Structure formats: structure tokens, C-alpha cells
Amino acid sequence: MDYSPDALRRRPDVEGPGLPASDAADRLILDESATARADAAAEIVVIGDGYGALTLGAAADGGRGIRVHQDALTGEQALAANADEFALGGTFASMPLTADLVRGAKVVLLRLPRSLDALRDIAGVIAASASPEVVVFAGGRVKHMTPAMNDVLREHFERVDVTHARQKSRVLIARGPHDGRDPEPRCEQHDGLIVCAYGGVFAGTSIDIGTRFLLAHLPAPDGAAGAVIDLACGTGVVAATLALRHPALRVYACDQSAAAVASARATAEANGVAERVEVSRDDMLRSRADGSAAFIALNPPFHVGSAVHEGVAPRLFADAARALRPGGELWTVWNSALQYRSALERLVGPTRQVARNAKFTVTVSTRR
Secondary structure (H helix, E strand, O other): OOOOHHHOOOOOOOOOOOOOOOOHHHHHHHHHHHHHHHOOOOOEEEEOOOOOHHHHHHHHOOOOOEEEEOOEHHHHHHHHHHHHHOOOOOOEEEOOOOHHHHOOOOEEEEEOOOOHHHHHHHHHHHHHHOOOOOEEEEEEEHHHOOHHHHHHHHOOEEEEEEOOOEOOEEEEEEEEEOOOOOOOOEEEEEOOEEEEEOOOOOOOOOOOHHHHHHHOOOOOOOHHHOEEEEEOOOOOHHHHHHHHHOOOOOEEEEEOEHHHHHHHHHHHHHOOOOOOEEEEEOOOOOOOOOOOEEEEEEOOOOEEOOEEOOOHHHHHHHHHHHHEEEEEEEEEEEEHHHOOHHHHHHHOOOEEEEEEOOOEEEEEEEOO
């Protein structure tokens, strides 16, 4: 089957109308970088590819040995599935955001992150380890781009050029790397808890108000009855707090975001509970056995990329139900306007309201 970006799929991520697997920004990045990529000696790195449009577009043009970093595990899985569909498996390798990812790279295709801190982390590692001749093609949708992105790139590159907009997309082209550095977490203390975050993680070094509301009502979990889990853990605030409150407790924390997992590990380490908090990168709770958990805490995301989508949380509820033992509890905080209670009743079991304020609701659902 010949490669076509229009035939890309998002699975196992949420699919549906208004959720394309590629867009005009991907096409513009590939077009602007075509000459640079045609150099047979060019070593190509792709960062922030959603579902494979940049990686497979470069591979379809003859690129091989492409190194790829995607923050979302579902993005990696979709890229692999799409590569198999177009017989382009083996043309790339997925890697973490480290010096090895960009070492010696001549061309970097970058889908601009929304977070300036995330862009700063990416730009720093490219400038530190890529070839001095590296050219970075960083693109996105105009509505999600700001002049501050140019300023962040100029912190690590001598020259940043801006292309003309096309189909509401634009590319920033950066050359002349300097002052590179490897990403490090930023940390901040809140009422005795140290929160650490790499760029791009939800809430950064703060504690979002939904999580604060959930923490105010969480009981002491029975770790002897099964696993205690912080699902979609973000920076690991819930996991670290539970471990600090209950010194005998062991907590499993997971998130599909590589930056979130690194942040949660840093948070556990900073609070002295790393030996009792296991952090894994996981698509929901795929790696956990059925009926193995006694207690799950969840502050579910409700965005797919930049789009609000109501299909995200129910998938988490359903997988939490699978992982819970009968009688196990799912403690959830959610924006009251989203009205998740009926979905929790249907997917998990009997659900009661524990607390409610002007914006958020905390519920506990018992696995039937």
C-alpha cells in the first residue's frame, strides 16, 4: 500500500470526526524540509510527531534510520501501526528525549509543543548534542503559535527564520545551535510537598485545584488488599502524597506521557519516597492484571491534544474497572459540568458523591 498521510489512523488513541491523524502543519514541515532531507548524509530526527505523519512522510521520501521521540505512548503505538500498514516498519527507532536522540543530527523535524518550557527542553537538548550544521524545522498551527516561541528558540540558536503561512500553518527554521543543555526538572514546594516537572506536563510545578480537592478527601487505602494506583499521574502529586501520609504504603503511578513519568519519578525522589512509589509509562493500565487493584485515584484529562473530547475519561473509567478487584474503589475528581457520574455508574459500579464545590466533584465508585 502506497503511503498517504490522509490514510493515517490515530489508534489506539481516541478517533472520531474532527480528530485527524495529520494536518496542514505536518505537510508544511515536510515541504519546507524537503531539500535538507534530500541530502544523503542528513541524519533525521523527528520530535513531537502526533501519529506518524512526519516520520512516515520522511521515510516515504527515502529516509532511513530516523530517530523519533513522541511524548505520548499512544503516539508511538499509532506510529508503529501506521508504519506496518504502509510497509515502512524498520525505517525509524523510537527513543527518549536525551542526547542520544539528537546526537549528530543534521535535520530535525519538530511539531511545536504548546508549552514554552517543553520547547525550551527540546531546543536545549538539540543545541547540546546535534551537529553544528543542524537545521530545525519547527511547525504548528498558527492559532497555537506565539512570538514567544521564536524567543525560546533564539535562546539556543543563532538564527530563526519564519516561513509564510499556508493553510493556517507556519514553520520556524532554526540554525546555529549554542548554549545547549540536557533537560532538568523544575521543582517547587507546596505545603511540605515538593512538586517536580519537566516541560509540558499538566500544571507544571503547581498543584491544580482539582487535584487539591481530591487530596483533601482521599482516605487511607488498604495496600494489603491489592495495588494502590495513581492513574494518569501527571507529576505524581497524588502518589507522593499518599506515600508521605502512609509510610507503610506502596503506590503504583502511571501515565502515557514520557515527560509526566519523568516528572513523577523526580517528585517521588525529591520527597524521599522513591523506594515506595513505582512509576511506569503505560497506556491507561494495560500492564496491570485484571482484578489486581484495591484502590485507584484519578483526575482524568478531558483533552485530546488541543481538543476537548468527552471520550477520554470513559476509556480510563473502563480500564480502571477492569484492573480493580470486586469491591475495589475508584476515587475520581472531575469538573462538575462534565457530569461523569452516570458513566462511572455504568462502567465501574455504584458511585456516591463524596464532596462538591463550585467547580469540582469528588466521587467514589465501587467495583461491582
